[in-house]
Amino acid sequence: MTDADATGPATVRSVARAAGVSVATVSRVMAGTGVVSPERTERVLAAARRLGYTPSPIARSLATGTSRRVAVVVPNLSNPYFYDIIRGIGRASAADGYTMTVADSMEDATAEAALATDMLAQADALVLVAPRADRAVLRELQRSRRPVLMLLGPRAEAGLPDLGVDNLGGMTMLYRHLAEIGHRRVVYLSGPPGAWQNRRRLEAARRAERFGVEVTVLEAGGTIAAGHDAADAALTHGPTAIACFNDLVAFGVLNRLTERGIGVPTDVSLTGFDDIDFSAYSSPALTTVRTPRERLGSEGWHTLRRMIDGEAVDPAPEELAAELVVRDSTGSVQASA
Amino acid sequence: MTDADATGPATVRSVARAAGVSVATVSRVMAGTGVVSPERTERVLAAARRLGYTPSPIARSLATGTSRRVAVVVPNLSNPYFYDIIRGIGRASAADGYTMTVADSMEDATAEAALATDMLAQADALVLVAPRADRAVLRELQRSRRPVLMLLGPRAEAGLPDLGVDNLGGMTMLYRHLAEIGHRRVVYLSGPPGAWQNRRRLEAARRAERFGVEVTVLEAGGTIAAGHDAADAALTHGPTAIACFNDLVAFGVLNRLTERGIGVPTDVSLTGFDDIDFSAYSSPALTTVRTPRERLGSEGWHTLRRMIDGEAVDPAPEELAAELVVRDSTGSVQASA
DNA sequence: CTGTTAGCGCGTTCAT
DNA sequence: ATGAACGCGCTAACAG
Numbered sequence: 001m002t003d004a005d006a007t008g009p010a011t012v013r014s015v016a017r018a019a020g021v022s023v024a025t026v027s028r029v030m031a032g033t034g035v036v037s038p039e040r041t042e043r044v045l046a047a048a049r050r051l052g053y054t055p056s057p058i059a060r061s062l063a064t065g066t067s068r069r070v071a072v073v074v075p076n077l078s079n080p081y082f083y084d085i086i087r088g089i090g091r092a093s094a095a096d097g098y099t100m101t102v103a104d105s106m107e108d109a110t111a112e113a114a115l116a117t118d119m120l121a122q123a124d125a126l127v128l129v130a131p132r133a134d135r136a137v138l139r140e141l142q143r144s145r146r147p148v149l150m151l152l153g154p155r156a157e158a159g160l161p162d163l164g165v166d167n168l169g170g171m172t173m174l175y176r177h178l179a180e181i182g183h184r185r186v187v188y189l190s191g192p193p194g195a196w197q198n199r200r201r202l203e204a205a206r207r208a209e210r211f212g213v214e215v216t217v218l219e220a221g222g223t224i225a226a227g228h229d230a231a232d233a234a235l236t237h238g239p240t241a242i243a244c245f246n247d248l249v250a251f252g253v254l255n256r257l258t259e260r261g262i263g264v265p266t267d268v269s270l271t272g273f274d275d276i277d278f279s280a281y282s283s284p285a286l287t288t289v290r291t292p293r294e295r296l297g298s299e300g301w302h303t304l305r306r307m308i309d310g311e312a313v314d315p316a317p318e319e320l321a322a323e324l325v326v327r328d329s330t331g332s333v334q335a336s337a
Numbered sequence: 338m339t340d341a342d343a344t345g346p347a348t349v350r351s352v353a354r355a356a357g358v359s360v361a362t363v364s365r366v367m368a369g370t371g372v373v374s375p376e377r378t379e380r381v382l383a384a385a386r387r388l389g390y391t392p393s394p395i396a397r398s399l400a401t402g403t404s405r406r407v408a409v410v411v412p413n414l415s416n417p418y419f420y421d422i423i424r425g426i427g428r429a430s431a432a433d434g435y436t437m438t439v440a441d442s443m444e445d446a447t448a449e450a451a452l453a454t455d456m457l458a459q460a461d462a463l464v465l466v467a468p469r470a471d472r473a474v475l476r477e478l479q480r481s482r483r484p485v486l487m488l489l490g491p492r493a494e495a496g497l498p499d500l501g502v503d504n505l506g507g508m509t510m511l512y513r514h515l516a517e518i519g520h521r522r523v524v525y526l527s528g529p530p531g532a533w534q535n536r537r538r539l540e541a542a543r544r545a546e547r548f549g550v551e552v553t554v555l556e557a558g559g560t561i562a563a564g565h566d567a568a569d570a571a572l573t574h575g576p577t578a579i580a581c582f583n584d585l586v587a588f589g590v591l592n593r594l595t596e597r598g599i600g601v602p603t604d605v606s607l608t609g610f611d612d613i614d615f616s617a618y619s620s621p622a623l624t625t626v627r628t629p630r631e632r633l634g635s636e637g638w639h640t641l642r643r644m645i646d647g648e649a650v651d652p653a654p655e656e657l658a659a660e661l662v663v664r665d666s667t668g669s670v671q672a673s674a
Numbered sequence: 675c676t677g678t679t680a681g682c683g684c685g686t687t688c689a690t
Numbered sequence: 691a692t693g694a695a696c697g698c699g700c701t702a703a704c705a706g
Contacts, residue, residue, distance in 0.1 A: 009482070011683055022693045027685060034686095037691060057459045058404065059683030061395045062698050069438075077424040080417060087414040090441050099456070101438045104427050119436070122394045145346070224618050255618040278615065281561050281592040348699055359677045364701060371702095374675065396699030399682045678705080683698105690692080 010053035019047035030055050069099045070304070071119035073112060074129040077104040079222075080276055081246070081293060082129055085151060088297020089127060096305060098124075105132065107194070113137045120146055125304050127151060128160075132194055147307035151300050154196050155317040161307070162317040163300050167197055170289040170322030171204035174243060174271050177287070177324060179211035182333035183241045183269065186213055187234040189220035189227065189253065191245030201245060201273065220249055227252020240268060240333045247272035247279050247288055254282065254329070265331030275325050284328035292320050347390035356384035367392050405435050407641065408456035410449060411466040414441040416559075417613060418583075418630060419466055422488060425634020426464060433642060435461075442469065444531075450474045457483055462641050464488060465497075469531060484644035488637050491533050492654040498644070499654040500637050504534055507626040507659030508541030511580060511608050514624070514661060516548035519670035520578045520606065523550055524571040526557035526564065526590070528582030538582060538610065557586055564589020577605060577670045584609035584616050584625055591619065591666070602668030612662050621665035629657050 012030075016023045021040055028034035029044040030053075036044070047053075061067040070093050074082045090100045103119055105112035109132040116133075120126045125147040131138060131154070141148050142159045153162040178186060188205050191198040205215040216237045220230035227249035234242050234253070244250040250272035257264055264270050264284055272279060275290035299320070307313050349360045349367075356363065358377055365371035366381040373381070384390075398404040407430050411419045427437045440456055442449035446469040453470075457463045462484040468475060468491070478485050479496045490499040515523055525542050528535040542552040553574050557567035564586035571579050571590070581587040587609035594601055601607050601621055609616060612627035636657070644650050 012685095013683080023684080024686080024693060025691090027683095028692090031685075035691065040692085054454070054458055056399075056683055058395060058398045059698095060685075062393075062399050062700090063683075063685040065698075067395065077420060077427065080420075083414060083420055087441065090414060090439070091443075094440070099438065099440065099459070101436065102427070103431075103436065104424065106428075117391070121391055122436070224614060228618065251615065251618055255620060258620045277561060278588070281565065281588055283592060283595045283620070349701095350699080360700080361677060361679095361702085362675090364699095365676090368701075372675065377676085393699055396682090397701075399684090400699075400701040402682070676706080678703105680701105680703085682701090685696105685698090687694105687696085689694085 010048070010051035012055070015044065015047050015051055015053050018051060019043045031060075066124055067122065068097060069101060069123040070125050070127060070301070071101045071103070071116075071123035072127045072129060073103050073105055073115050073119060073131075075105050075107050075112070075132055077102070081274060084293035085129055085297040085300075088294035088299075089301050090297070091294075092298035092301035093305075096301075107132060109133050109137075116141060116148075120144060120148070125149070125308050127300060127304060128153065130195065130197070147304055149300055149304045149307070151296055152197060153317075155200075155319075159315055161303060161313050161315045163296060163303065164317065164319050165291045165296065166319040166322045167200035168204050168207075169319075170273065170291065170324070171201045171243075172207055173322070173324040174273070174287075174289055175204060175208035175213055175215070176211055177326060178241050178243070178269065178271070178330065179208070179213045181269075181330065184213055184333075185216075185237070185239050186241040186243055187216045187218055187237050187239040188243045189218055189230050189234060189245055189249055191220070191222045191249070193219070195222070198245065215243075220245060222246055222248065224248045224252040224255070227254075228256045231256035235262075235268075241270070241330065242268060243271045245273060247274045247276045247286060250286055250288070250329075251278070251282060254286075264329050269330040269333075271330060279325075280327070282329075287327045287330040288325050290323040290325050292322075296320060347385070347388035349392070352381065352384050352388055352390050355388060356380045364392075368397075403461055404459065406438060406460040407435050407462050407464060407638070408438045408440070408453075408460035409464045409466060410440050410442055410452050410456060410468075412442055412444050412449070412469055414439070418611060421630035422466055422634040422637075425631035425636075426638050427634070428631075429635035429638035430642075433638075444469060446470050446474075453478055453485075457481055457485070462486070462645050464637060464641065465490065467532065467534070484641055486637055486641045486644070488633055489534060490654075492537075492656075496652055498640060498650050498652045500633060500640065501654065501656050502628045502633065503656040503659045504537035505541050505544075506656075507610065507628065507661070508538045508580075509544055510659070510661040511610070511624075511626055512541060512545035512550055512552070513548055514663060515578050515580070515606065515608070515667065516545070516550045518606075518667065521550055521670075522553075522574070522576050523578040523580055524553045524555055524574050524576040525580045526555055526567050526571060526582055526586055528557070528559045528586070530556070532559070535582065552580075557582060559583055559585060561585045561589040561592070564591075565593045568593035572599075572605075578607070578667065579605060580608045582610060584611045584613045584623060587623055587625070587666075588615070588619060591623075601666050606667040606670075608667060616662075617664070619666075624664045624667040625662050627660040627662050629659075633657060 130152040150162040231253045272288035279286040467489040487499040568590045609625035616623040
């Protein structure tokens with residue numbers, strides 16, 4: 001129907017010709033920059049509509065040197081934890097008129113570094129979620145002219161701004177809670193060794209001694225299957241409570257416990273970390289720590305946005321507070337005696 | 338340290354000058370196109386490395402008219418179901434040297450249409466996952482010069498190639514299974530009315546009569562909370578089994594049933610749909626239908642890739658087979674009498 | 675095999 | 691307020 005098809009996609013030029021104005025005028029109207037008389041503005045708009053014209057974002061990027069795009073690199077798109085963060089970034093940035101590009105490094109530090117560099121070349125800024133790369137690589141990224149932000153990063157000396165959650169405080173709340181209801185011997189099932197998150201959560205185990213709880217650390221992992229497989233070993237130490245790296249692991253443990261006919265919390269108490277959706281609906285509902293995942297993404301975007309706008313941002317790591325959520329998987333230790 | 342900083346980012350030009358060759362040679366070396374003598378190739382590579390040069394993907398896109406980027410629009414980044422699909426697309430396309438851009442329409446059909454058009458302008462192709470837009474919009478998209486593919490689309494007359502899963506067959510397998518173990522009265526908790534998926538799964542309810550099972554349909558939704566809230570109403574109809582739109586809903590029901598002291602499968606059997614990770618680990622483990630989510634993404638990419646390469650693709654809807662997974666949440670009806 | 679040159683589609687001075 | 695002309699960084703003919 002339209003006469004656009006004949007000459008291929010419409011461009012500033014074709015619109016200018018159709019509207020009887022110069023390309024500069026078309027550019028000004030479409031970009032909303034400069035001042036154009038109402039009458040000509042209308043003519044341009046009409047021609048654009050008629051030709052089905054949309055300015056090419058690519059050409060625009062080349063001309064302006066900016067793409068209004070954020071790149072995000074995550075270690076693993078399978079993890080619900082990460083995509084809550086991604087959603088936070090996506091929505092907050094979309095509200096500012098930015099588009100988000102996501103890439104998955106598949107837990108490979110080398111691939112991560114390559115992706116990061118690559119994506120950064122096509123975007124105005126980069127968010128590295130839970131980076132696996134070592135500090136040298138991170139420092140290299142820092143030397144880029146483009147803003148780079150870490151979320152859940154190593155929390156130290158990388159030079160890049162880093163926003164995380166208070167793993168130490170959150171985990172400590174959990175131990176304190178257990179101590180208060182009489183637990184003295186707990187087993188902590190730790191997460192994947194590569195994860196920075198894991199370090200801080202482990203630290204809390206040492207501090208738990210202050211509350212009089214003795215924590216035995218066992219390696220597990222970060223998945224349901226890992227929890228399931230680690231449960232028997234945990235029981236070997238005769239704990240009154242099992243604390244897990246995250247909710248997924250806790251569900252794996254719960255499953256194994258149920259298989260063996262061990263009651264939660266009557267025989268042993270159980271805690272998770274993250275408060276994923278499911279945790280309120282398991283039987284028993286899981287005591288855990290809520291972590292502001294989507295907010296991590298949105299706040300991260302906002303500081304990144306400030307960096308894009310040229311503001312100086314303090315690279316000191318920041319941490320969002322975690323919140324204890326007590327449900328039914330933890331009970332006082334007397335009841336189990 | 339390097340001498341790149343003084344003149345800003347390196348370009349073909351600066352590298353050409355540093356290597357003592359022409360820009361064309363640099364371009365050929367960097368893009369791996371054309372033939373350049375080994376000696377000069379080395380000189381260019383050395384200069385590029387020294388200046389920290391990386392070709393600008395944006396300029397390259399403008400020059401070639403192709404970006405090697407796929408755009409993906411999903412209704413809701415919160416849904417694990419969609420994430421698996423996205424991961425499938427991401428990995429398959431990455432293997433072909435493409436990057437993926439993801440946008441979230443937040444279940445808004447209008448936003449979806451706008452996003453789709455917008456993203457398509459910045460990519461070589463578009464994947465619409467579970468589109469909410471009506472057929473007119475979809476048909477409009479079809480008129481684009483760029484390849485567009487639907488995943489889990491309306492499965493008819495949209496003109497766009499559409500790849501989905503066999504919802505009807507999968508759901509039917511579930512009813513047949515229930516019939517075989519003696520169930521005659523089942524309640525089906527249906528999903529969100531807007532989802533195309535829901536329609537086909539509903540259809541199966543009518544066909545279930547062939548197996549002698551009478552299905553009462555109740556509206557629920559697609560979340561754990563929806564299942565939890567619909568459970569009481571379902572029980573009202575005195576079913577021996579409750580079939581759910583998806584696994585999430587089933588878990589919500591399971592939770593409510595447990596609260597009320599109703600045994601699964603002793604008092605009532607329960608089925609889900611999707612086979613999400615968790616389903617193997619609930620107590621009891623959930624009988625469900627496995628749907629090849631990641632494969633949906635990867636296969637989708639492969640046909641899209643063929644379209645990008647100019648091959649003609651049959652727009653007839655295709656469906657990937659679903660697979661029945663019998664676990665512990667369904668039992669023979671005699672046992673419950 | 676190599677270099678020169680003309681765009682890709684747009685923003686942006688600089689005149690007018 | 692408007693238009694002409696140049697440049698963003700790169701690729702793709704076309705000569706040589």
